Amino acid sequence: MSLHDHFNTSVKFNARLLQEFYDSYDEELEIELDDLRLEAGASPATTAEKQWRREYFRELLRLQGELVKLQEWVQRTGYRLIILFEGRDAAGKGGVIKRITQRLNPRVCRVAALPAPSDREKTQWYFQRYISHLPAAGEMVLFDRSWYNRAGVERVMGFCTDKELEEFYRSVPEFEKMLSRSGIKIIKYWFSITDEEQEIRFLSRINDPLKQWKLSPMDLESRRLWEDYTQAKEDMLERTHFPEAPWWVVQGVDKKKARLNCIRHLLTQIPYESVELPTVTLPAREHKPDYIRTQVPPHMIIPEHY
Structure with missing residues (x-):
């Protein structure tokens, strides 16, 4: 194998390894990771890849x-x-x-x-x-x-x-x-x-x-x-x-x-059917005029770093 061929094989292998990294995380993180990949100048996804990705998430949610x-x-x-x-x-x-x-x-x-x-x-x-x-x-x-x-x-x-x-x-x-x-x-x-x-x-x-x-x-x-x-x-x-x-x-x-x-x-594999669910109604909140809310002491509140 020539040096050029070895280099190309190595590049393809590393790209595949990187793709494995992206694919291993949850759907929410996958979207952000793809955006970061594009911003960092990594190989952008092709139109077909983007289309398949959209189809995947849409079909996953349906299933x-x-x-x-x-x-x-x-x-x-x-x-x-x-x-x-x-x-x-x-x-x-x-x-x-x-x-x-x-x-x-x-x-x-x-x-x-x-x-x-x-x-x-x-x-x-x-x-x-x-x-x-x-x-x-x-x-x-x-x-x-x-x-x-x-x-x-x-x-x-x-x-x-x-x-x-x-x-x-x-x-x-x-x-x-x-x-x-x-x-x-x-x-x-x-x-x-x-x-x-x-x-x-x-x-x-x-x-x-x-x-x-x-x-x-x-x-x-x-x-x-x-x-x-x-x-x-x-x-x-x-x-x-x-x-x-x-x-x-x-x-x-x-x-x-x-x-x-x-x-x-x-x-x-399972003969399931849609089940009619009862209508859910949110009850009105009760207000008690004699109730006085106790404030949480400041030392119990965690620091807001974000």
Whole structure:
């Protein structure tokens, strides 16, 4: 490779790394970051890029409006819903979960992201620690990783034995079919990204002080063991895909498209309808002539720096 070609490759790589930085923040910040990028003289977005960006935000808001309708229907009907999000590290699961829950009531739609099992939990029935997080009537639970840790990270990192893995594969269809028979809807998503895309996202985290906390030694090890994770994923999808709880694969290289596609697909999997809500009337404030307001002491008020 010539010096010129190497330079061009480096420029393109750095530009892609910078784009990953911009894409990783919330919608409100993304707008401001784009403005700052233009003011700083960075490569301006093309007309097509700007148009797509507008379409993305418009469609995201529309889909979030549908999610609010879904929430009202779930609450009114007593529907019980589980959504599992699995995928490689930095595949974009957290970004989709954030957009789904962004405008929903956390009492209706909650996220379960369990830490590594404690010493006591390691001695329990494998599925036991997940039971308390299952939805009651009128609830949606989003699992940011789930019991499928056994088929992925635990298998690859050697945290379970071959016997325990095979027992998991025997038990998980029975477990999920039992949940389905009890009236719980299960939707399972696998977020797929390329080797190159994961590398970009990991480098972005390494070089961004606001995101370095996302990187753990386990994440770095998963990068080294890419092919082992690939084999584990292929086995998992083959052995745990069945009608009561099928797997759905989300192409996650383009984060924005992945978010829209996943949310849109989710909405098609549930027979929700618009729910007529009661009219809300703001009551008039009562005024009590004998009430005298007590002033807050100045020393209790925080300084107004902004």
